[in-house]
Amino acid sequence: MQLTDALFNWLQIQIVWEARSSDRSARDTVLFFEEILREDHQVEKLEKKIDGDHYVIKYEQNGSAKSQTYPREAAEKLLKDILAEPKYNQSFE
Template identity: 55%
Template sequence: MVENGGKKPMRLKDALFNWLQIRVVWDARPQDRSAEDTTRFFHDMLIQDHGVEELEATKDAQEYVVRYRLNGEEHTERFPREQVEDLLKSIQSEPKYNQSFE
């Protein structure tokens, strides 16, 4: 079966990273509608395309930890904090993306 018009689905780890990265942006910029929409897009992809359940993320000084259930089993992925936060830093340093959302 060919999905997505012949395109291969995004790898699970890549989708988790993309969801996490844009979720960090949305958490920092809760009025940013684009960040919200993109977070929801990746969340839906994780659920619909990969069957992920119970998705959550935590962070410490070094990394973000994403915990999720897949096929009834708990899984964990770890991502370097600096790498995850790169998108937020890029957005914050670009004046055209720093408009007021209120």
């Protein structure tokens, strides 16, 4: 998996997990992508922030500070799709 794809997938599911903190599947998927980023791409210290119409992911790769930007609408699409589907909106408590 390409680094940019792994970062984007991590970002999308991280957004879902933050909105649905009791969703264990979202948590497990976040951890899965963090493992891919760490083991396959030597990425550490992931953090995201919103900057207008974009998300910016800051991270370290092999000791160097880097960043990647993604459109906010695309990053939030997975959450919107999940929220629009009634069968995925059950309680996770």
